[in-house]
Amino acid sequence: MTCLHLLLTLVFAVSLGTPVEIQRPRGVPLTKKPFYEENKPFTCLDGSRTIPFDRVNDDYCDCKDGSDEPGTAACPNGSFHCTNAGYRPMFIPSSRINDGICDCCDTTDEYNSGAKCENTCKELGLKERDVLQKMAEITKEGFLLKQQLIEEAKKGREEKQGKVTDMQENKKQLEEKVEALRTVKETAEQPEKEAKERHLKAWEEQKAAIRLEKDKAKMAEAFLELDDNADGFVSVSELQSHAELDPDADGTLTETEVQGLMGGAAQVDTSTFESVWTNIKDKYHSESQPEEPAPVETPPEEVKEPVVDNDSEPFPEDDISEEEDEDEDDEDDYHEDDDKVLPTVKTPEKSHEDGEAMLPYDPDTQTLIDAAQKARDDFEDSEKALREMDDQIRNIEKELSFDFGPDAEFTYLYSQCYELTTSEYIYRLCPFNRVSQKPKYGGSETNLGTWGSWSGPENNKYLVMKYEHGTGCWQGPNRSTTVKLTCGKETVVTSTSEPSRCEYLMEFTTPAVCQEPANMDLLPHGHEEL
């Protein structure tokens, strides 16, 4: 029989206005009185046997179901009913009858034990009504708050869904825009490329002409330098004085070698020197100028990784034994920044061939380049905007994917955190995210579990949250936290404990679990008695 049923019975009895003690065997509830008819054989309630009525409550167990001894401790499986007028009636196991401990507030369970029990039903009833009253108020207010929460969540959800829809729409437009801009970019880049190539080609030609001029000047200069006797001819001996020209690099420049360089001629004039110059110009050292220094190599551009904002959990210092797990912990840390795009490294366009700067683009080319650059910038901006929008959509979709309760009443807890400070630690519950613990006086934070699932009883799984896979315990499991939700006006963490090592228990009040208040008429009425 449920308590509710019982309460109704009482109310019914009271409403008949018969507040008198109804005679029935000790320990029998009113509802079962008809089965215990005085002076008629009693049939065990399971029907197993029938016994004379004087064996009911005779302190000897005759029925297997214990029904013949509702008022004694004789049967191992019996139950005793106390009326508890002023409070709530209840059943206790019959093993608690006359055991010296007061169980029923109306003292009826201890009628023969010598235990000094006082009738406390009135006080308990008052206290309970008081508590129930308060609870009811809390429930009522909490339930109202819950309605608001549901409303807000609904609105929020609609908004978010709307936002997502809008964003999806915008995203589509953005995608189109990106594509359009890509075309614009590509279109602008083609003439730019061609103009640049033209410019480059012209520049190359110009450069070749200049180089030729320079070579000629150098040759003339070399001729003058080599023509030691200034007779207008460079002779074999004059050339031989330049040891660096030695073709086989054996250290000596022989006459034969020089003749070879000179194409067999004994001497050359300025016009025939041209062919000799071709043979020697790579090695020739000017007598007046110092050697050209070797070109300094440019170090490759260093690509620096962006500094990741490391908010990963440092290792708890309070527990040396944790050290073993450090490495594994590290792997568990996920970096939210991982998908950030590295800044693009711009390759310098300037050419430093021959140390000579390229001539500036001609205005036409420059115009084309500027146009292309703008198209590129526009394209990149739009692409970035698309990515950002994707992120936003993902985030909202993630939020929308959480099970925030049958009416989304837990939505408001999302991305919030609640703290409780105890004598040693600060506990932090971030619903749907994680639970953590931090020593009050310095020391690092310990992860007590990340959001796992709703894991309340079958009839209401939304009464318990489970956070799992927290920091590992030395020689033990990973830390985990069970959060029990109770109805309250405020959203507060009210207590934490660690019933088993590394298995935490947190009590959390929130209006979101407040049930619709029961009909106040069903609360017990203490002043009436049966």
Place this chain on the structure above:
Amino acid sequence: TGSSCESWDVKLLQVSTFAVDRGNFKTCDQSAFCKRQRALKPGQSPYRALLETLELSDSRLTLQLINDNNKVHLLLELYRLQGNMTRVKINELKPLRPRFEVPDVLIAEPPTEPLSVLSKDDNGVVLSLGAKNQRLIVSARPFRLDIMQGPEVLLSLNSRGLLAFEHLRLHKDTDKEEDGLWEETFKSHTDTKPNGPTSISLDFSLPGVEHVYGIPEHADDLKLKTTDGGDPYRLYNLDVFQYELYNPMALYGSIPVMLAHNTQRTMGIFWLNAAETWVDISSNTMLDFVQGSSEKPQTDVRWISESGIIDVFIMLGPKPSDVFSQYASLTGTQSFPPLASLGYHQCRWNYNDQEDVKSVDQGFDQHDIPYDFIWLDIEHADGKRYFTWDPHKFPQPKEMLQGLMDKRRKMVAIVDPHIRVDSGYKIHNEITSKDFYVKNKDGRNYEGWCWPGNSGYPDFTKPEMRAWWSSMFAYDQYEGSMENLFTWNDMNEPSVFNGPEVTMHKDALHGKWEHRDIHNIYGLYVQMATAEGQTQRSGGVERPFVLTRAFFAGSQRYGAVWTGDNAAEWDHLKISIPMCLSLGLVGVSFCGADVGGFFKNPSTELLVRWYQTGAYQPFFRAHAHLDTTRREPWLFGPENTALIREVIRQRYALLPYWYQLLYQAHKTGMPVMRPLWVDYPKDTATFTIDDEFLIGSDLLVHPVTEEGSRGVTAYLPGAGEVWYDVHTFQKHNGAQNLYIPVTLSSIPVFQRGGSIIPRKDRVRRSSACMENDPYTLYVALSPKKFAEGELYIDDGHSLNYDTKKEFIHRSLTFANNALTSSNLCPDCNFLTSSWIEKVLILGASKPSKVLLKMDGKETPVDFEFDTSMSVLTLRKPGMNAGADWTLLLQ
């Protein structure tokens, strides 16, 4: 609690897998004296009795022995003790310094009987031992003792010539360092040995004996194994982290008593020495001159101790019960515990705070499971300062204790002997100011690491220290304590995390004696002083309850022991049986193992099976390590909760029987939990059984200790006897192996035909609540339609049973179709309101009428008869449990 090392030596644990780190503990080879002694070869005894020095007084014979190798004289003392025992003492005739003799173990100087010389010649002396043609033959060359009965040699001493007595000497430069005579190092610990070598050894031969038992504590089979080719069994109280099974390594306690048994006789050897001891056992054969020249089995035993003297008591039986009473007459019997302590104990390292205690307490009521004691481990104290309470977790201990008292329940809080060195701690300051700490070799206070960090160790060998310690349990000293708070002494080996082998340095000093001399008795003293304190706080009225981990011979007088830090493994469940059986054989009846296993998490099946086993062992406590998940009985689903509830209820229903058995153990020394051979000494099939056991003589239990078991085979002893399944009343014949199919709810238990067991079948939430409840008598008839039993009743908690004879002791006999209750103690006075509500007679035939004869009147009694199982149930005869009455079946 826990074991050593855990918090202080992380490194050690990181390398260890889940097993003992053997390297932390010595083998015989690593223990210098054991190595020296074991190197001696038999058959070369240098000892000779100087018969001309023989002196015989009324009760004492003395005789000098000489070691012909070094001319050192020893003094042999022989006593014939009352109750068929012989005591042999050997000491140096003129030791350089006195050698340690163990005090406080014998309850009194054992009374002697006269010895007389029957004959004497150059080869030896023959003495009469009085009883039954028993003689003691002293052979001179080499020295040897033989105890004879008629033509039979019962036992010989030094028959293999392994008597070796290292006399005290001056340090000579010629002493070889490698022998470890004056110094020895194990791991990083050096044992300075200012007294040099002091070890002693003696061998015993037991002709006709194949089975020897005892010398706990070892995680090994009941029947001791031969130690040839391996290490000897070691007796040295040690805190062994995650101990291994089936080996002779030392554990937390030591009782140097061995029983030898064959179909003809049971004998015992009690080697009274508290130093590190090793016991070698080998199995041999001898030519049997009496029975012609056939071969006869023989067991040879050799005892080796590091210091002290040889003081050995030979208990000659001949029946098992004789040996138990002989040993009890020397060291006392099991303390008679408060009835409640036979109930169920709920322990955990740790119940976190008062709120936790309260909710666990309520959990038992919500799930309708009885329990009597909830336990608090080391975390309850303020910074591991025993006798204090953590101010945050346990701010109102009296409120908590009162809450338990309101439910008629009790609590145990741990008090360990290591004392936090902390000038803000009263206990430490008083011990310091009274100079009660153990000293190191240099005379300063010995300090070591234990749970609180740096700790001092009170010198419990000092009587004045113990008296002071006892006084600390007074209600005005132990703040927050109340009469329902009891004590648990852990870590009293003593455990020293940074000491050699996790214990105290052997050269530490207890007054003038070295720790070496007293090591194995330290734990006994801790429990002694604690139990004494509990008795004192009540003005000598209430019985104490103290659990200890370390123990020695005589510890049975002070409370309960448990088998230490076991693990949640099936093998550990199995080993709990031989471990407690071995303890029971040598006086310690109140034994149990941590139900569920201390380390690791048990599977649900293992947990249920462990409850089913533990409920039928004397000390019934669930305990768990700090790192394990919660395992209160209701945390494994309704089905398993129901299974555990059921077996705890079975325990409570049988409390009258358990209580009566503890009373019997207290009075006679009979073990409560017994190997089958104790009651069936001639049935060789019982000699090695240690997977089932008897509780008293009348209940046979075969726990299920195999994972996934579908059946067990139980041996039902006793040709011509019958056993009744206690659940179904099915009758089975004795002297057979019976296959019993089992389910998870099965606990094979049988009641012996011929016995009467009183039960209280109305199980309540604690034993105190059952005080006035009526009894049901389970009368199990023998094939000859006979049965007998006893009923013992007192107030369950005070010493008035002893001081004022306030108890009821009834004999219950069923014979000639009449069940009679008669008074075993006519001058006792105790009134009970308990009555007899029901009598079940198993194996009965249907009577036509049942009459109750009482106070000269006859009244008919209703009855029912179940023909299928032949069970006669007498309905509500109603007589007071303390009355004289007869029930007649007609």
